[in-house]
Amino acid sequence: MSDTGRTRADWPLYEVFVRGKRGLNHVHVGSLHAADDRMALTHARDLYTRRNEGVSIWVVRSAHITASTRDEKDPFFAPSADKVYRHPTFYDIPDDVPHI
Amino acid sequence: MAVNGESGRERMTTHRKPDAADHAEPELQRHFDATIARDQRVEPRDWMPDGYRRTLIRQIAQHAHSEIIGMQPEGEWITRAPSLRRKAILFAKVQDEAGHGLYLYSAAETLGADRADLTERLIEGRQKYSSIFNYPTPTFADVGVIGWFVDGAAICNQVPLCRSSYGPYARAMVRVCKEESFHQRQGYELLSTMMRGTGAQRAMVQDAVDRWWWPSLMMFGPPDGDSPNSAASMAWKIKRHSNDELRQRFVDMTVPQAEKLGVTLPDPELRWNEERGRHDFGTPDWAELTRVIRGEGPCNAQRMERRRRAHEDGAWVREAATAHAAKRRARADEGAAA
Numbered sequence: 495m496s497d498t499g500r501t502r503a504d505w506p507l508y509e510v511f512v513r514g515k516r517g518l519n520h521v522h523v524g525s526l527h528a529a530d531d532r533m534a535l536t537h538a539r540d541l542y543t544r545r546n547e548g549v550s551i552w553v554v555r556s557a558h559i560t561a562s563t564r565d566e567k568d569p570f571f572a573p574s575a576d577k578v579y580r581h582p583t584f585y586d587i588p589d590d591v592p593h594i
Numbered sequence: 595m596a597v598n599g600e601s602g603r604e605r606m607t608t609h610r611k612p613d614a615a616d617h618a619e620p621e622l623q624r625h626f627d628a629t630i631a632r633d634q635r636v637e638p639r640d641w642m643p644d645g646y647r648r649t650l651i652r653q654i655a656q657h658a659h660s661e662i663i664g665m666q667p668e669g670e671w672i673t674r675a676p677s678l679r680r681k682a683i684l685f686a687k688v689q690d691e692a693g694h695g696l697y698l699y700s701a702a703e704t705l706g707a708d709r710a711d712l713t714e715r716l717i718e719g720r721q722k723y724s725s726i727f728n729y730p731t732p733t734f735a736d737v738g739v740i741g742w743f744v745d746g747a748a749i750c751n752q753v754p755l756c757r758s759s760y761g762p763y764a765r766a767m768v769r770v771c772k773e774e775s776f777h778q779r780q781g782y783e784l785l786s787t788m789m790r791g792t793g794a795q796r797a798m799v800q801d802a803v804d805r806w807w808w809p810s811l812m813m814f815g816p817p818d819g820d821s822p823n824s825a826a827s828m829a830w831k832i833k834r835h836s837n838d839e840l841r842q843r844f845v846d847m848t849v850p851q852a853e854k855l856g857v858t859l860p861d862p863e864l865r866w867n868e869e870r871g872r873h874d875f876g877t878p879d880w881a882e883l884t885r886v887i888r889g890e891g892p893c894n895a896q897r898m899e900r901r902r903r904a905h906e907d908g909a910w911v912r913e914a915a916t917a918h919a920a921k922r923r924a925r926a927d928e929g930a931a932a
Contacts, residue, residue: 504916507703524700524766527709529912530919541696544689545773564639 507556508534510541512548520552528553630831635761638704646830649823650760651707652721653832658698659716660724663897665691667731668740676734683780684737690777694770701762717902725883726813728891735788735795735802741781743803743810743848749774750844751814754834763832782851789856796856803852804860811875812883814841820880845873 505527511520523542528534534553542548562570578584587594622641629636636642665688672688675681699709715721726744731737752774755767788795815821815837827833835843845864852859863876885891 505912523769524697524762525703526696526700529915530922532922533915533919541693544686544693561639564641 505529508538508553509556509559510534510538511552511554512538512542513550514547515549520550525556630759633831635764636759637761645826646832647705649827649830650763650832651702651705653827654698654702654705654763655707655712655715656722656724658695658702658712659721660727661691661695661698662716663723663727663901664744666897666900667727667729667893668737670731671734671737674734675737680784687741687777687780690773694773697766697769698763701760701766704762705760713905717898717905719889719898722887724813725886725891726809727897728886728893729805729809730893733798733802735785735798736806738781738784738788738799739802739806741777741779742785742851743781743806744813745774745777745781746848747810747813747844749778750840750847754840757831757834759831782855785855785857799855800857803857807860808878808882809886811841811844811878812880812886814838814844816880816883842872845875849873 507525507527508531509525510523512523513520526534526537526541528537531553535551538551538553539548543551574580623643626636626640626642626646629640636646668684669688672681672684675684699712702712703709712721716723726747731740749771752767752771756764756771758764758767785799788799815824818824818836818838821837824833824836828836849859849864849866861876863874865874867874886894889895
């Protein structure tokens with residue numbers, strides 16, 4: 495039994511992304527294990543699109559994703575926090591100027 | 595997402611060794627508490643207290659195991675469904691239960707649990723699943739009552755979990771709840787059809803209602819006073835309502851449905867309480883719940899044996915898939931080399 499358990503554990507973890515309909519981005523929906531890429535795709539179809547939830551699926555090995563570190567530990571996003579001039583509300587425009 | 599660790603290459607483990615940054619643990623705890631207080635979601639790579647992580651893994655794993663074992667009581671009726679329509683519906687429903695189990699295992703893995711390990715824990719009886727699935731399904735009316743009561747109770751439990759503080763669990767619940775509504779409705783429709791049938795069919799429905807009512811009330815767990823883990827789970831906003839509150843909601847929701855259907859709920863104390871604006875109802879046999887959880891329910895041994903056999907019988911399929919994947923990889927490498 496533990497042998498079969500190991501067989502299963504050897505299958506890598508894949509993250510699944512689904513495009514809900516044309517015009518939308520692929521969105522992360524969850525993960526699954528599969529022996530290879532092709533099996534990951536068919537499993538993703540069976541698991542995450544049983545009710546027409548998607549028109550396109552991406553699967554990617556979880557180990558191949560590079561992620562930013564946890565926010566409380568890393569000022570990774572700090573450079574974007576202090577640049578108020580990047581937002582349209584930073585600029586005072588007289589009320590009577592139309593269409594701006 | 596289940597990618598963890600710096601640069602996404604290392605998996606987060608359940609018992610993460612404190613690293614240099616964790617010297618600032620009180621500060622991390624404050625950050626975590628503030629996230630919970632603001633009703634924001636905790637996400638996989640966030641720092642979280644060990645107790646929070648352990649509680650979630652236990653709850654999500656039990657929830658996943660329940661979905662997987664929950665395929666069995668109704669699954670027995672797939673080959674004996676009375677029409678192609680009912681067979682197709684039942685097939686889809688049981689397949690959904692498998693899907694729910696897999697969404698939940700996926701959520702548990704974001705906390706550092708290992709899926710194969712969780713399966714082993716279930717098979718070896720080291721982790722529990724819902725007591726309700728240890729009751730037998732001797733008639734086809736049981737399929738309907740399971741949809742109506744058991745999936746109805748699951749909806750009461752799971753709708754608030756869509757706002758659970760742990761992001762992946764909450765998102766899995768959103769998917770599950772969407773599908774659960776079909777489950778409850780097909781059950782009620784099945785029973786309505788039988789109630790319009792012969793006297794024997796109506797008696798069959800009433801018999802199933804009599805057998806499933808009390809075990810369904812027990813699905814919400816022991817009374818609040820005897821539920822040791824509840825307080826912490828509520829404080830962490832993993833759980834949003836107490837066992838007794840959810841049980842009351844289920845009763846209030848189900849009584850008018852039973853009237854419409856024309857069945858009697860087997861509780862002489864069940865009556866509308868004008869003052870409370872809710873139903874009063876009797877006390878489930880908590881000793882029975884304890885026995886069933888301890889493994890002495892009518893079907894515990896059978897359910898575990900079946901799950902173990904399915905896992906062992908499936909070994910050759912898993913091995914073949916692994917071998918096939920290796921062969922395809924080798925061929926692709928040869929092709930690239932040529």
